[in-house]
Amino acid sequence: MRTESRRISRSLYAVAASAALITPLAACSGAGGSGSSDGRSINVLMVNNPQMVELQKLTADNFTKDTGIKVNFTVLPENDVRDKISQDFANQAGQYDIATLSNYEIPIYAKNGWLHSLDSYVKGDKAFDQDDILPPMTKALTAEDGKLYGEPFYGESSFLMFRKDVLEKEGLKMPEKPTWTQVADLAAKVDGSSAGMKGICLRGLPGWGEVTAPLTTVVNTFGGTWFDEDWTARLDSKEFKEATKFYVDLVREHGEAGAAQSGYAECLNNMTQGKTAMWYDATAGAGSLEAEGSPVKGKIGYVPAPVEKTDSSGWLYTWAWGIQKSSDNAEDAWKFISWASGKEYEKLVGEKIGWSNVPAGKRASTYDIPEYREQAGAFADVTRDAIASAKPEDPGVQPRPAPGIQFVGIPEFTDLGTKFSQEISSAIAGRQSVEDALAKAQKLAEAVAEKYEAS
Numbered sequence: 001m002r003t004e005s006r007r008i009s010r011s012l013y014a015v016a017a018s019a020a021l022i023t024p025l026a027a028c029s030g031a032g033g034s035g036s037s038d039g040r041s042i043n044v045l046m047v048n049n050p051q052m053v054e055l056q057k058l059t060a061d062n063f064t065k066d067t068g069i070k071v072n073f074t075v076l077p078e079n080d081v082r083d084k085i086s087q088d089f090a091n092q093a094g095q096y097d098i099a100t101l102s103n104y105e106i107p108i109y110a111k112n113g114w115l116h117s118l119d120s121y122v123k124g125d126k127a128f129d130q131d132d133i134l135p136p137m138t139k140a141l142t143a144e145d146g147k148l149y150g151e152p153f154y155g156e157s158s159f160l161m162f163r164k165d166v167l168e169k170e171g172l173k174m175p176e177k178p179t180w181t182q183v184a185d186l187a188a189k190v191d192g193s194s195a196g197m198k199g200i201c202l203r204g205l206p207g208w209g210e211v212t213a214p215l216t217t218v219v220n221t222f223g224g225t226w227f228d229e230d231w232t233a234r235l236d237s238k239e240f241k242e243a244t245k246f247y248v249d250l251v252r253e254h255g256e257a258g259a260a261q262s263g264y265a266e267c268l269n270n271m272t273q274g275k276t277a278m279w280y281d282a283t284a285g286a287g288s289l290e291a292e293g294s295p296v297k298g299k300i301g302y303v304p305a306p307v308e309k310t311d312s313s314g315w316l317y318t319w320a321w322g323i324q325k326s327s328d329n330a331e332d333a334w335k336f337i338s339w340a341s342g343k344e345y346e347k348l349v350g351e352k353i354g355w356s357n358v359p360a361g362k363r364a365s366t367y368d369i370p371e372y373r374e375q376a377g378a379f380a381d382v383t384r385d386a387i388a389s390a391k392p393e394d395p396g397v398q399p400r401p402a403p404g405i406q407f408v409g410i411p412e413f414t415d416l417g418t419k420f421s422q423e424i425s426s427a428i429a430g431r432q433s434v435e436d437a438l439a440k441a442q443k444l445a446e447a448v449a450e451k452y453e454a455s
Contacts, residue, residue, distance in 0.1 A: 208417025
């Protein structure tokens with residue numbers, strides 16, 4: 001893989017929705033209690049997902065009480081928080097010491113010189129135990145210079161969730177490691193097995209982090225790629241077309257009603273309400289399906305992401321902490337990160353809020369906690385194995401010019417992936433053919449490729 005072909009531009013487009021379920025909340029701040037005796041404080045800008053909101057509630061009585069460091073939180077919906085982070089970090093305005101960034105942004109921000117390297121802090125903080133962080137997470141948050149720039153708050157991959165009772169009733173068996181061909185066959189057989197039951201739920205909602213994410217994993221395992229190692233756009237290849245047509249046909253024929261407007265949240269709702277027999281999506285969804293009060297708790301089986309030509313195809317995603325380079329409070333910022341992503345914090349969440357709420361997917365030790373395994377036993381090992389088998393540098397059958405499984409790790413992908421998703425969603429809605437959708441998207445990808453082919 002040519003290093004020069006992976007040169008990343010210094011601009012970053014606005015980023016759309018991700019694989020995680022976001023609970024809408026108003027922006028809020030100042031959740032760090034009454035302050036510290038010596039006036040020490042840090043400003044944290046973070047996404048408003050449920051795990052982050054729980055963190056906010058626990059900070060004053062635990063972190064601030066123990067360290068004397070007040071934490072001023074600004075909490076925003078995902079699209080808004082990404083825009084605000086991009087503006088503040090790109091300008092090195094220094095308004096925020098810490099921000100929640102994903103493994104998509106971290107390498108790009110690091111390349112642009114917007115982040116503090118965390119290596120010296122990790123080295124001096126033995127209690128944090130970096131070796132306990134799952135290796136794919138550490139690698140995904142390490143930049144081209146070999147330095148670490150982020151610590152995961154929680155992590156996820158993708159897998160297939162299915163109703164064990166529905167398949168059993170139809171005399172069907174889910175393979176331990178299914179292929180997409182097998183999944184399509186099962187979807188056809190269980191579709192309509194009971195009133196209102198659909199065979200599978202797949203994202204069709206526009207957004208680079210909505211339909212583009214799972215579809216790209218299907219493209220990978222069918223042998224396709226967005227770009228080859230020389231930055232030639234390959235959306236017009238046989239493999240890319242085959243994978244996209246398979247995905248669109250499957251969701252149109254055996255997927256949920258209104259698929260073109262269904263994303264993670266809608267599929268989670270359909271699965272919870274017993275409207276679909278299978279769902280391919282983020283491993284994070286399992287916690288909701290197995291939560292107390294869930295109508296399908298104990299009825300769901302979990303197997304690895306379906307494959308065709310690759311050994312694995314699950315994606316890799318994390319919400320992680322990054323420290324702004326211009327921060328004057330880097331030492332205190334690290335203390336917060338060390339606490340929020342540390343082993344003791346997971347135990348605190350388990351004891352105070354519930355073990356199913358633990359921000360898992362980042363530490364090996366989490367999966368050895370008896371209380372956690374009791375609550376998450378149905379999906380814990382499959383999730384950990386999916387994360388361990390994720391290969392951001394080598395997700396398909398050919399060399400890639402940039403890392404990423406469900407995305408291409410370049411700044412332009414947020415715009416490209418979103419425009420691509422709009423064309424695919426239109427095909428799912430029946431407004432155009434897959435061939436026409438990909439022809440338009442190929443031109444968009446070629447325009448992006450030109451910037452890198454010339455470098």
